[in-house]
Amino acid sequence: MNLPIFKLEDYLATREFSAPYMFCASDMETHTMSELLAMADEECQQLWNTLDFRYTETTGHPLLRQDISQMYADSITSEHVLCFAGAEEGIFCAAQSLLTPEDHAIVAVPCYQSLAAIPGSLCETTPIHLHPENQWQLDVEEVKRRIRPNTKLILINYPHNPTGTLIDSATQHALVELARANDIYIFSDEVYRLLEVNDQDRLEPIANVYEKGLSLGVMSKSLGLPGLRIGWIATQEKAVLHQCSQMKHYLTICNSAPSEILSMMALRAREQILERNRQLMRTNLRQLEEFFESYADRFEWVRPQGGCTGFPELKMGGMTIDTFADQLLDQEGVVILPASVYDLESNHFRVSFGRSHMPEALSRFQRFVDGL
Numbered sequence: 001m002n003l004p005i006f007k008l009e010d011y012l013a014t015r016e017f018s019a020p021y022m023f024c025a026s027d028m029e030t031h032t033m034s035e036l037l038a039m040a041d042e043e044c045q046q047l048w049n050t051l052d053f054r055y056t057e058t059t060g061h062p063l064l065r066q067d068i069s070q071m072y073a074d075s076i077t078s079e080h081v082l083c084f085a086g087a088e089e090g091i092f093c094a095a096q097s098l099l100t101p102e103d104h105a106i107v108a109v110p111c112y113q114s115l116a117a118i119p120g121s122l123c124e125t126t127p128i129h130l131h132p133e134n135q136w137q138l139d140v141e142e143v144k145r146r147i148r149p150n151t152k153l154i155l156i157n158y159p160h161n162p163t164g165t166l167i168d169s170a171t172q173h174a175l176v177e178l179a180r181a182n183d184i185y186i187f188s189d190e191v192y193r194l195l196e197v198n199d200q201d202r203l204e205p206i207a208n209v210y211e212k213g214l215s216l217g218v219m220s221k222s223l224g225l226p227g228l229r230i231g232w233i234a235t236q237e238k239a240v241l242h243q244c245s246q247m248k249h250y251l252t253i254c255n256s257a258p259s260e261i262l263s264m265m266a267l268r269a270r271e272q273i274l275e276r277n278r279q280l281m282r283t284n285l286r287q288l289e290e291f292f293e294s295y296a297d298r299f300e301w302v303r304p305q306g307g308c309t310g311f312p313e314l315k316m317g318g319m320t321i322d323t324f325a326d327q328l329l330d331q332e333g334v335v336i337l338p339a340s341v342y343d344l345e346s347n348h349f350r351v352s353f354g355r356s357h358m359p360e361a362l363s364r365f366q367r368f369v370d371g372l
């Protein structure tokens with residue numbers, strides 16, 4: 001294996017658990033155990049109270065897979081769902097299952113590093129660079145130009161981390177048609193799905209609309225339950241899931257038994273959880289937007305359309321975003337994520353608006369900027 005240092009996780013590892021204000025968290029505000037247990041329906045309560053600690057099924061608890069499948073079209077049944085330890089393991093297994101050194105993959109960047117690094121450790125990859133001048137939008141014509149005879153996989157992520165942008169359904173459709181015409185898989189990281197700023201912008205899961213589409217989902221982001229470490233891939237291609245499960249035998253083997261039941265509780269109560277989370281995200285985003293409007297001489301940003309992260313650019317001449325981030329942390333205890341962790345040389349940085357303490361983090365951020 002030939003993987004580079006995971007810059008983003010490495011950067012966060014030394015800050016996330018010690019700094020008071022995570023102003024770049026990639027997940028929504030969480031819930032406590034007692035809150036989650038209070039949401040449980042009768043069946044889940046029964047499963048919880050009689051739970052033991054044997055190994056669980058590699059593919060995931062049958063009822064959990066059934067609950068997950070119900071978030072997709074009828075063509076996706078529990079047999080079209082494979083559970084993983086978070087989304088991360090899903091990315092790893094899918095790339096390992098699909099790609100060989102003879103293949104080629106295309107990935108939109110910037111992105112969550114695994115989406116580029118894991119394919120990149122297995123075969124040649126071509127990055128498609130998203131640009132702020134173009135509202136970070138995906139150029140399907142560019143994807144078309146980059147396709148080679150051996151292109152096997154295209155990796156995308158919408159709503160997008162870090163920019164918070166979305167593509168529209170016409171673009172999704174064009175991408176699917178392009179992939180279909182060239183017999184290419186699409187791995188669609190949909191961990192922020194259901195957290196769109198406007199509900200009508202929500203895209204169909206790729207697994208619904210493309211027979212070679214893999215939809216990546218997780219409890220971590222929109223639902224705010226990353227500590228459960230439960231993710232999944234849904235796809236019409238059962239053979240790919242089978243290969244992924246073979247890979248999983250070498251990794252976590254199976255999911256954590258308590259997490260499976262807790263995930264079922266949360267998924268069955270997802271409308272309640274999402275309602276709270278969307279409200280918090282939208283309120284925070286309005287506040288953030290007001291800030292960037294009044295500080296437009298110092299920052300430029302593209303308004304997010306979904307997820308809980310945005311990617312503004314620092315426009316204060318003479319200061320790099322790395323220095324800015326270090327001083328902000330020292331003086332105010334606020335963590336942001338500089339573009340260098342995404343291998344970008346620009347002065348962009350990730351901020352987030354999913355946590356209840358965002359207003360406090362923002363006011364400290366503002367105080368720091370005012371003091372410069």
Ligand SMILES: Cc1ncc(COP(=O)(O)O)c(C=O)c1O
Nearest residue numbers: 026086087088112161191218220
């Ligand atoms: C876009 C994206 N995909 C996947 C992951 C991995 O998620 P998990 O922590 O659930 O494994 C992350 C985590 O930040 C992410 O932002």
